[in-house]
Amino acid sequence: MTAPSRVRPARVAGGVGDSTLRPDGIPKLEGSFEYAQDLWQEGALWGATTRSPHAHARIVAVDVSPALSIGGVHAVLTADDVPGSPTFGLEHSDQPVLASDVINYWGEPVALVAAEDRDTARRAAAAVKVRYEILEPLTDPGEADTRDEAFRRIRIRRGDQEASGPVVVEGYYETAMQDQAPLGTEAGLAVPDGQGGVDLFATSQFLHVDHEQVVASLGLSADQVRAHPTGIGGAFGSREDVNLHIHLCMLALRTGQPVKMVYDRSESFTGHVHRHPARMWYRHEANRDGTLARVEARILLDGGAYASTTPAVLANASYFAVGPYKCDSVAVDGVGTRTNNPPCGAMRGFGAVQVCFAYETQMDRLADALSMDPIELRRKNALTTGDHFATTGQIIETPLPTVEVLESLAAMPLPADSESDLLPGGSGLTTEARHVMRGIGYAIGIKNLGFSEGFDDYSQARVRLAGSGAVVETAAIEVGQGLVTVLAQIARTALGISDVTVEHVDTSRIDSAGSTSASRQTQVSGGAVLKAATTLRDRILHHHDGDDLTDQGVLRNGDVIVTMGELVADDWQETATFRHPPTTAPDEYGQGKLHADFAVAGHRAVVDVDPELGLVRVIRVDTAQDVGKALNPEAVLGQIEGGIMQGVGLAVMEELVVEEGIIRNPNFTDYLLPTILDAPDVEALLIEEDGSWGPFGAKGVGEPPTISSTAAVAAAIRAATGKAIERVPVRPQDIAL
Amino acid sequence: MIVEFLLNGEPATARIVSPVSLLDVLRDQLELPGSKNACEQGECGSCSVVLDGEIVCSCLVMAADVGDSEVVTVEGIGGDGLTPVQRAMHHSGAVQCGFCTPGIVVVAADLFARNPNPTTLEIKEALAGNICRCTGYGAIIRSFEKLARETS
Ligand code: FES
Ligand code: FES
Numbered sequence: 001m002t003a004p005s006r007v008r009p010a011r012v013a014g015g016v017g018d019s020t021l022r023p024d025g026i027p028k029l030e031g032s033f034e035y036a037q038d039l040w041q042e043g044a045l046w047g048a049t050t051r052s053p054h055a056h057a058r059i060v061a062v063d064v065s066p067a068l069s070i071g072g073v074h075a076v077l078t079a080d081d082v083p084g085s086p087t088f089g090l091e092h093s094d095q096p097v098l099a100s101d102v103i104n105y106w107g108e109p110v111a112l113v114a115a116e117d118r119d120t121a122r123r124a125a126a127a128v129k130v131r132y133e134i135l136e137p138l139t140d141p142g143e144a145d146t147r148d149e150a151f152r153r154i155r156i157r158r159g160d161q162e163a164s165g166p167v168v169v170e171g172y173y174e175t176a177m178q179d180q181a182p183l184g185t186e187a188g189l190a191v192p193d194g195q196g197g198v199d200l201f202a203t204s205q206f207l208h209v210d211h212e213q214v215v216a217s218l219g220l221s222a223d224q225v226r227a228h229p230t231g232i233g234g235a236f237g238s239r240e241d242v243n244l245h246i247h248l249c250m251l252a253l254r255t256g257q258p259v260k261m262v263y264d265r266s267e268s269f270t271g272h273v274h275r276h277p278a279r280m281w282y283r284h285e286a287n288r289d290g291t292l293a294r295v296e297a298r299i300l301l302d303g304g305a306y307a308s309t310t311p312a313v314l315a316n317a318s319y320f321a322v323g324p325y326k327c328d329s330v331a332v333d334g335v336g337t338r339t340n341n342p343p344c345g346a347m348r349g350f351g352a353v354q355v356c357f358a359y360e361t362q363m364d365r366l367a368d369a370l371s372m373d374p375i376e377l378r379r380k381n382a383l384t385t386g387d388h389f390a391t392t393g394q395i396i397e398t399p400l401p402t403v404e405v406l407e408s409l410a411a412m413p414l415p416a417d418s419e420s421d422l423l424p425g426g427s428g429l430t431t432e433a434r435h436v437m438r439g440i441g442y443a444i445g446i447k448n449l450g451f452s453e454g455f456d457d458y459s460q461a462r463v464r465l466a467g468s469g470a471v472v473e474t475a476a477i478e479v480g481q482g483l484v485t486v487l488a489q490i491a492r493t494a495l496g497i498s499d500v501t502v503e504h505v506d507t508s509r510i511d512s513a514g515s516t517s518a519s520r521q522t523q524v525s526g527g528a529v530l531k532a533a534t535t536l537r538d539r540i541l542h543h544h545d546g547d548d549l550t551d552q553g554v555l556r557n558g559d560v561i562v563t564m565g566e567l568v569a570d571d572w573q574e575t576a577t578f579r580h581p582p583t584t585a586p587d588e589y590g591q592g593k594l595h596a597d598f599a600v601a602g603h604r605a606v607v608d609v610d611p612e613l614g615l616v617r618v619i620r621v622d623t624a625q626d627v628g629k630a631l632n633p634e635a636v637l638g639q640i641e642g643g644i645m646q647g648v649g650l651a652v653m654e655e656l657v658v659e660e661g662i663i664r665n666p667n668f669t670d671y672l673l674p675t676i677l678d679a680p681d682v683e684a685l686l687i688e689e690d691g692s693w694g695p696f697g698a699k700g701v702g703e704p705p706t707i708s709s710t711a712a713v714a715a716a717i718r719a720a721t722g723k724a725i726e727r728v729p730v731r732p733q734d735i736a737l
Numbered sequence: 738m739i740v741e742f743l744l745n746g747e748p749a750t751a752r753i754v755s756p757v758s759l760l761d762v763l764r765d766q767l768e769l770p771g772s773k774n775a776c777e778q779g780e781c782g783s784c785s786v787v788l789d790g791e792i793v794c795s796c797l798v799m800a801a802d803v804g805d806s807e808v809v810t811v812e813g814i815g816g817d818g819l820t821p822v823q824r825a826m827h828h829s830g831a832v833q834c835g836f837c838t839p840g841i842v843v844v845a846a847d848l849f850a851r852n853p854n855p856t857t858l859e860i861k862e863a864l865a866g867n868i869c870r871c872t873g874y875g876a877i878i879r880s881f882e883k884l885a886r887e888t889s
Contacts, residue, residue, distance in 0.1 A: 019830070021827060021828065022827075022832060024832075024835070025826075025827045025832045025835075026819065026823075026827060028832050028835030028838050029819060029823040029826060029827055029832060029835075029838055029839075029842055030771070030811065030812070030815070030819075030823070031769075031770070031771020031772070031810070031811035031812050031838075031839040031842075032771065032812075033835055034770075035770075035773075035836065037770075037773070037774065038764075038770040118765075119755060181870055182834070182836075182870055183773070183775040183781065183783060183834065183836035183837055183868065183869070183870050183871075184773075184775065184834065184836045185774075185775070232834065233773070233775070233834045233835070233836030234833075234834040234836060234870050234871055236870070262774075264774075264777055265775065265776045265777060265778070422858075479834060480833040480834025480835065480836075480871050481833065481871075482833065634829075634830040634876075635830065637830065637875070637876070638830045638833055638871070638872055638873075638875075638876055640873075641872060641873035641874070641875035641876065642833065642870075642871045642872050642873040643873070644873055645872075645873030645874065646870075646873075667776070667778055667780075668775075668776040668778055668780035668781055668868070669778055669780055673868050673870065674873075675865055675866075675867075675868060676861045676864045676865055676867070676869075676874045676877070676878070677861055677862075677865050679861075679873060679874035679875065679878070681875075682873070682875050
């Protein structure tokens with residue numbers, strides 16, 4: 001990668017702009033880092049879940065006695081045992097904690113068991129006798145749309161609806177259901193406090209909203225439940241919803257003992273939501289010079305059985321349906337259907353991924369129809385600061401370097417024709433080099449940063465002096481992305497103190513940090529840390545009439561007038577809440593200032609294809625990404641490379657196969673994940689600019705790498721094969737047949 | 738049944754009452770949670786250990802079969818301070834969530850012990866059984882390429 005310029009002189013060691021090392025790196029490398037899977041307490045029981053083998057059924061009777069009669073079983077709970085709200089949900093409380101009447105998806109929880117060891121718990125869960133009356137599942141989202149089984153519909157109309165252009169391309173596109181597949185499955189430990197309350201340590205992305213839902217379903221007061229952060233093995237959206245949280249607490253409160261639960265991989269596939277499969281119909285009309293005259297889109301996302309975040313994911317898909325392009329005549333109709341398929345919700349990219357595959361394929365087709373260079377077509381229509389956003393009409397106020405992203409991407413050197421250490425099919429020697437066809441494809445994408453549509457998006461952080469420096473307290477969840485590193489960097493630079501650690505604290509000790517999603521934590525929780533640290537420094541300097549704060553303490557004219565030890569003894573601390581610029585709810589035509597910030601990224605993929613067997617090897621994916629300011633360039637690169645790999649996965653291999661509502665490949669043998677042999681080389685250009693409201697001008701970087709990488713790989717396969725490629729992942733039969 | 742074996746250089750005893758994997762015994766009985774369980778199917782390499790000199794997925798090894806064997810887990814790699822493999826990963830951003838990390842450390846330590854300056858392809862082939870969902874592998878490859886250069 002190209003090293004970006006530093007944000008500002010790193011006056012403090014380990015401040016912003018440095019590629020500071022992770023504070024949790026060493027324990028993770030030594031195997032001593034404690035994950036939710038590793039938690040244990042003396043006397044703890046193991047929990048397990050009885051799940052429905054049907055996608056749609058009526059529960060006729062539940063008999064728990066066969067499970068209860070197994071030695072070592074301490075409790076078996078059903079829907080009747082849920083003490084409070086029988087349902088939960090991130091935005092809409094529509095999902096039963098335990099199904100009582102109707103089963104709406106395959107794997108829906110029906111009963112819970114606590115037993116003395118894991119095997120007994122699993123055996124008992126299997127022994128619970130449930131009589132089902134099987135019902136016909138609704139699994140075709142098109143049919144659900146017709147029957148108006150919808151979580152949300154969005155209708156966007158902007159500009160002259162009669163506008164048209166002489167060059168028209170139409171297309172229909174599909175993307176499959178993708179799984180986040182974090183390596184750590186769902187896991188946790190609930191510990192009763194002996195006074196009717198409970199402490200929960202479980203995998204999460206959004207501690208305070210887990211807490212709210214747990215409190216409601218337990219029927220307790222907020223202060224009786226404490227949700228604690230814990231070590232997490234990746235997330236990518238899969239941990240935004242509650243899954244085992246309420247279950248664990250119910251079992252712990254019922255048995256009076258700590259209860260541990262760890263999903264195995266196949267249970268994990270039913271235990272969290274997935275990326276929505278999408279069906280998208282598009283029509284682009286352009287003038288002869290290539291400017292977009294009108295874009296129409298119809299977007300269907302299948303939400304599956306329960307709402308989860310479908311309304312918000314659908315909003316993103318609909319509002320980002322045109323991409324990072326200007327157009328003054330737009331019509332988008334989106335629907336998020338309700339079916340008996342597995343529930344879908346948050347996954348990295350959150351609705352922007354699916355539509356990017358469609359609109360970028362359309363842009364390539366349009367370039368073709370216009371006999372125009374595809375980069376030139378994109379440049380001509382590129383959306384930038386000061387423009388109206390094509391769907392919502394919002395004026396882009398923050399920096400948006402779309403043209404720079406495109407131009408720098410196109411200018412990056414291409415690999416030599418022969419450059420590749422492996423052929424498609426890997427070491428299987430499936431083809432000879434001379435039969436391999438190479439293709440190159442470009443795509444760019446855009447996504448919102450932070451929560452949209454008028455959501456009150458805030459984070460609280462506390463900075464206090466302690467030990468020989470400062471401690472940052474936050475409930476923001478570290479899932480592996482490196483928030484723990486960057487929050488400390490922000491505090492160091494803002495305070496002028498190098499000894500800073502981050503402490504992830506439970507829900508009773510601090511207000512919400514919001515969710516670790518929407519690429520928002522660096523900007524929003526980082527904003528809270530910056531605010532708290534800056535205020536704290538100002539207060540200390542003002543109080544002591546000093547002119548600088550350093551590791552030594554307060555300085556005046558270069559002399560230490562109060563030592564760090566003295567400051568720490570005085571218990572200095574500051575708590576601050578940061579809110580991003582306000583957004584509005586959409587009007588009936590989807591218009592308004594819906595988003596607080598945007599980021600663009602572009603990808604250029606180079607693929608080798610074996611046309612006979614339909615095998616693809618992605619050689620390289622180069623990228624230029626709008627990052628605002630890179631606070632930790634190496635960590636940014638890590639997000640970029642990891643995000644690209646997940647985008648490549650969706651392009652060529654990752655698909656949850658669902659038939660009649662049942663996931664056919666809920667394991668790592670059949671759900672293919674990219675291995676190191678599938679990893680493309682990546683060259684990344686970080687495009688920096690001033691003016692974002694994030695701390696030191698930073699923008700979120702987690703999601704943009706996944707938005708257009710899928711589309712770029714698909715475009716490269718199209719270029720290599722001449723096939724239409726209207727669906728991802730691209731399967732061998734899509735190429736070879 | 739009682740199984741005795743050498744674990745990270747020390748004698749270890751496991752009491753086995755039901756068919757159970759080496760991974761479960763390591764994690765649940767012998768208090769070595771460094772080996773991770775991410776698939777229990779031999780597909781991800783998070784549970785990699787060295788068994789009598791060979792890399793294995795400990796989730797696929799029956800604990801009853803390791804009697805008199807020698808097992809090395811991530812906890813047995815290195816001693817005081819980080820080994821070169823661990824240091825290389827730490828300094829190149831090769832750790833994010835870290836769930837794949839112990840398995841990668843075990844496999845890479847074995848690779849570098851056998852071949853101190855592997856080529857990029859040899860690095861990739863050695864790690865082909867270790868899935869990492871976070872990094873996209875770039876930083877992992879760079880860290881070991883750098884280490885291979887340093888040791889050549
Ligand atoms: S847990 Fe053993 S290979 Fe995945
Ligand atoms: S660092 Fe998370 S799986 Fe590798």
